[in-house]
Amino acid sequence: MREPKPSFVFPFPFMLIIAHWFLLVIHGSAAESSTYIVHMDKSLFPRVFTTHHDWFESIIDSSKSATLGNSSIQSQKVYSYSQAMYGFSAVLTSQELEAVKSSLGFVAAYPDRTATIDTTHTFEFLSLDSSSGLWHASNFGEDVIVGVIDSGVWPESESFKDDGMTKKIPSKWKGTCQEGQDFNTSMCNFKLIGARYFNKGVIAGNRKVKISMNSARDTAGHGTHTSSTVAGNYVSGASYFGYAKGVARGIAPRARLAMYKVIWEEGRYSSDVLAGMDQAIADGVDVISISMGFDGVPLYEDPIAIASFAAMEKGVLVSSSAGNGGPDLGTLHNGIPWLLTVAAGTIDRTFGSLILGNGQIIIGWTLFPANAIVEDFPLIYNKNTSACNSVKSLSEVAEGIIVCDPVSDPDLVFEQRRFVREANLLGAVFISDQPLVTEGHASSPSIVISAKDAPSVIKYAKSHKYPTASIKFQQTFVGIKPAPGLADYSSRGPSPSYPGVLKPDIMAPGSRVLAAFIPDTPAAAIGNNVYLPTDYNLLSGTSMACPHASGVAALLKAAHPEWSAAAIRSALVTTASPLDNTQNPIRDYGYPSQYASPLDMGAGQIDPNKALDPGLIYDATPQDYVNLLCALNYTQKQILTITRSGSYNCAKPSFDLNYPSFIALYSNKTRSVVHKFKRTVTNVGGGPAIYRAKVTEPKGSVLTVSPETLSFRYKNEKLSYDVLIKYRKYKKENISYGDLVWIEDGGAHSVRSPIVVAPSGIV
Structure with a gap:
C-alpha cells in the first residue's frame, strides 16, 4: 500500500506549490475590462480642477481618448477615495490602465479583490453557490450518509457540530459511536453520526506494538481534513493563519458523516482497510470516500477493489484518490472499474x-x-x-x-x-x-x-x-487564470491493475484545500524552532481531490436516490469539462508546455451542476463487471474473492464494459489495430429526445459511430451504438486523444466521452 503523500509529514503537512498559479492576469485583451484600484499622489493635485473627483474623472476620460477606438464602453469610475486612501477605482481595459499609468500623479494600480472568501473556495470554484443547481436540488445533501475511510476524526472541530442538522438520523443507519481512548459516545452527534476504529491488522503484524491513540481520534490530521471537505458544517472565520479566511463548509454540508479509522501511526494494513469498508457497508452508508490506495496488486488482492465491489452491489458509490505518484504514466492506483477514481487539480487562488x-x-x-x-x-x-x-x-x-x-x-x-x-x-x-x-x-x-x-x-x-x-x-x-490545471503530483493512467478501462475518471480540486485539522500538532513554523498549530489547514494531494468528488456524489445521491453507483459515475464523467477558466484546454503542470490528457485527468474538471442533469447515462450491473473479470481469465477462486458469491456466471465474458469513456491499446508488434466498442445509454432527460454524434478523432485514427443518431421516445429508454476505431502506427509509437460527444437537438444536453489510443507498453 502506498500512503498518500500529503498529510503525514511531520512537523509540516504535505504541501505542493503550483508555480503557474502565481501568474495573475492583470492585463486582459482590449475587449476585456476589470476593476482596478488606482492610487494617486495628492500633492500633485492640479489646481485647474475644483475637486479631486473632477481630476479622477478627467484621468479616466483621458484614458478613453488615449486608447481611441479600443476603449471599453464600460469604462467608468466606481469610487473616489480621499480619506482611507487617495485615488479612485474604475472599470478599465488593459490599454486604458496603461494610459492611466502615464497620468500625472499616478502611484500604483492593482485589480480589485474579494476581501473575504468562503471555505476552501472550492465549492465556489465549482459553481455550487449558484442560485439553482445541485446544492438546491439535493437540499445540500440532506440525510445522505458518507462513510470516510481514513485516519480518524477530531470530533471537537467546529466542522463537525450539528447546528442546522435535522434531529432524526435516517432509519437505514445501523452504525455506532465506538468508545475508545480520549473518545466517548457523546462526541458523536447529528452530523458525526458514527465513528469506529480498526487496528487488529496492525496489532497482528507486530505483536509488540503499542497503539498510541487506541480510538477513532485522529492524530495525523488527514481524516479530519478529508471528512470536513466532504460534508463539514458551516464555520465562520476559518483560515490558515489568516490565509483563505472565510466561512468553511463541506461540499455536502447537510450530509451525515461516519468515520472509519484504518490508518495508524503504527502501520497501515489492508486487513484493517477491508474491515473498515466492510463495516461501512453494513452500517448503511450511501457513499464511501477513501483517500488511499494499494500499488502493485491485482484486483483480486486489492482490499479496496474487493470491498468496493460489495458496495457497488448495494448501490453505494466508492470515491477514491488516484495517488500522488505523478507525473509519470502508469502510476495510478485505484484503477478499479467499479469505483470512481479522482485526479487532483489546482484552483484559482x-x-x-x-x-x-x-x-x-x-x-x-x-x-x-x-x-x-x-x-x-x-x-x-x-x-x-x-x-x-x-x-x-x-x-x-x-x-x-x-x-x-x-x-x-x-x-x-x-x-x-x-x-x-x-x-x-x-x-x-x-x-x-x-x-x-x-x-x-x-x-x-x-x-x-x-x-x-x-x-x-x-x-x-x-x-x-x-x-x-x-x-x-x-x-x-x-480569480487567478488559468485554472484549473492538472497538479504535477497527481498519478496518471493507464491503470496497472486493468488498463482496459480509462482511468482516472475525473479531476477535482486537490491543491491548497482549506479544511479542518487537528489542533495539537505543528502545521507551520517560524524559523527552526517555533512550531504552530492550527484548526484549519491548507493541504494538497489527490487525498484532497477525492472528498470533493465524494461530496458531489453525495449531492447526486440525494437528488437522484434511484441512480446506481455506475449512473452517478457516468453523470460525473460525461459532464466534466476539459477546459479551464480561459476556455482553453486544461494545462498539465507536470509538463507545463503540454495540455493534460485523459490519461492524466480523465474527462476533465468535475462540474456538479451539469452532473445533476446529464441527459444520458452509461449504466452497468454487477454481472457486467463479472463478465469483465471472466474475460481477464481470472480463475473461479480469484473471481470469487471479489464477488463473494457463486451466483454470477462466466457465460458471456467481455472486455467491453459499458463505460462512459474509451481506451484502445495496441500491441507494439503490430502496425495497425481495430477496436470495436458497444455502448448502451439511458435517457434520463425529460422525455423524447434526439442526440447526434460529434467526433474528434485521435490523431492517426479513423473513428466510426453507428448509428450516428439516437432517437429516444421516452424517459429511461435505453439505446445502443457501436464505435469502431481503426488505428495505424507510423514511424513511432503514438498516444493520441479525441472524444465522442452526443449532442441533443436544441442543445439542452451534451454528453462527452474521452477517447485514448495508446501502445500497450505504456502500462
Whole structure:
C-alpha cells in the first residue's frame, strides 16, 4: 500500500506549490475590462480642477481618448477615495490602465479583490453557490450518509457540530459511536453520526506494538481534513493563519458523516482497510470516500477493489484518490472499474504579494504564518549572493530582501529555502515555474514569484541606486487564470491493475484545500524552532481531490436516490469539462508546455451542476463487471474473492464494459489495430429526445459511430451504438486523444466521452 503523500509529514503537512498559479492576469485583451484600484499622489493635485473627483474623472476620460477606438464602453469610475486612501477605482481595459499609468500623479494600480472568501473556495470554484443547481436540488445533501475511510476524526472541530442538522438520523443507519481512548459516545452527534476504529491488522503484524491513540481520534490530521471537505458544517472565520479566511463548509454540508479509522501511526494494513469498508457497508452508508490506495496488486488482492465491489452491489458509490505518484504514466492506483477514481487539480487562488519600491505589485505565493512586517527593505540581487546556495554567502548579505536566482529543479528551490532560513535573512524572493514540494516552505518570511515576473524584479534591483521592496502576507487572491490545471503530483493512467478501462475518471480540486485539522500538532513554523498549530489547514494531494468528488456524489445521491453507483459515475464523467477558466484546454503542470490528457485527468474538471442533469447515462450491473473479470481469465477462486458469491456466471465474458469513456491499446508488434466498442445509454432527460454524434478523432485514427443518431421516445429508454476505431502506427509509437460527444437537438444536453489510443507498453 502506498500512503498518500500529503498529510503525514511531520512537523509540516504535505504541501505542493503550483508555480503557474502565481501568474495573475492583470492585463486582459482590449475587449476585456476589470476593476482596478488606482492610487494617486495628492500633492500633485492640479489646481485647474475644483475637486479631486473632477481630476479622477478627467484621468479616466483621458484614458478613453488615449486608447481611441479600443476603449471599453464600460469604462467608468466606481469610487473616489480621499480619506482611507487617495485615488479612485474604475472599470478599465488593459490599454486604458496603461494610459492611466502615464497620468500625472499616478502611484500604483492593482485589480480589485474579494476581501473575504468562503471555505476552501472550492465549492465556489465549482459553481455550487449558484442560485439553482445541485446544492438546491439535493437540499445540500440532506440525510445522505458518507462513510470516510481514513485516519480518524477530531470530533471537537467546529466542522463537525450539528447546528442546522435535522434531529432524526435516517432509519437505514445501523452504525455506532465506538468508545475508545480520549473518545466517548457523546462526541458523536447529528452530523458525526458514527465513528469506529480498526487496528487488529496492525496489532497482528507486530505483536509488540503499542497503539498510541487506541480510538477513532485522529492524530495525523488527514481524516479530519478529508471528512470536513466532504460534508463539514458551516464555520465562520476559518483560515490558515489568516490565509483563505472565510466561512468553511463541506461540499455536502447537510450530509451525515461516519468515520472509519484504518490508518495508524503504527502501520497501515489492508486487513484493517477491508474491515473498515466492510463495516461501512453494513452500517448503511450511501457513499464511501477513501483517500488511499494499494500499488502493485491485482484486483483480486486489492482490499479496496474487493470491498468496493460489495458496495457497488448495494448501490453505494466508492470515491477514491488516484495517488500522488505523478507525473509519470502508469502510476495510478485505484484503477478499479467499479469505483470512481479522482485526479487532483489546482484552483484559482493564491496568497501574498511582492511590492517593489517603484509601485509595481506582483502576485506570488507565500504562506508565512504571521503578518510579518517586511516593508521597504533593501532589495538585493548580485552575482555573489543571489545563487542562495550557501549559508556563508547569505550571512554576508546586508539587511534586506534577497532575490535568489531562478532554478527549474524543485529540489534546488528547497535547498535555497533551507539556506535562506538558516541564514536568518529578513526576507527572500524565490523564482520558479516548477511545482515545489518543500517541507517547511513557509518557515521564513519569503515569497515565490514566477519566471515571467522575475525580469522586472531583477531589472529594478540592478538599475536603481537604492531599490526597496515589501512582502505582504496573509493576503488571499482569487480569480487567478488559468485554472484549473492538472497538479504535477497527481498519478496518471493507464491503470496497472486493468488498463482496459480509462482511468482516472475525473479531476477535482486537490491543491491548497482549506479544511479542518487537528489542533495539537505543528502545521507551520517560524524559523527552526517555533512550531504552530492550527484548526484549519491548507493541504494538497489527490487525498484532497477525492472528498470533493465524494461530496458531489453525495449531492447526486440525494437528488437522484434511484441512480446506481455506475449512473452517478457516468453523470460525473460525461459532464466534466476539459477546459479551464480561459476556455482553453486544461494545462498539465507536470509538463507545463503540454495540455493534460485523459490519461492524466480523465474527462476533465468535475462540474456538479451539469452532473445533476446529464441527459444520458452509461449504466452497468454487477454481472457486467463479472463478465469483465471472466474475460481477464481470472480463475473461479480469484473471481470469487471479489464477488463473494457463486451466483454470477462466466457465460458471456467481455472486455467491453459499458463505460462512459474509451481506451484502445495496441500491441507494439503490430502496425495497425481495430477496436470495436458497444455502448448502451439511458435517457434520463425529460422525455423524447434526439442526440447526434460529434467526433474528434485521435490523431492517426479513423473513428466510426453507428448509428450516428439516437432517437429516444421516452424517459429511461435505453439505446445502443457501436464505435469502431481503426488505428495505424507510423514511424513511432503514438498516444493520441479525441472524444465522442452526443449532442441533443436544441442543445439542452451534451454528453462527452474521452477517447485514448495508446501502445500497450505504456502500462
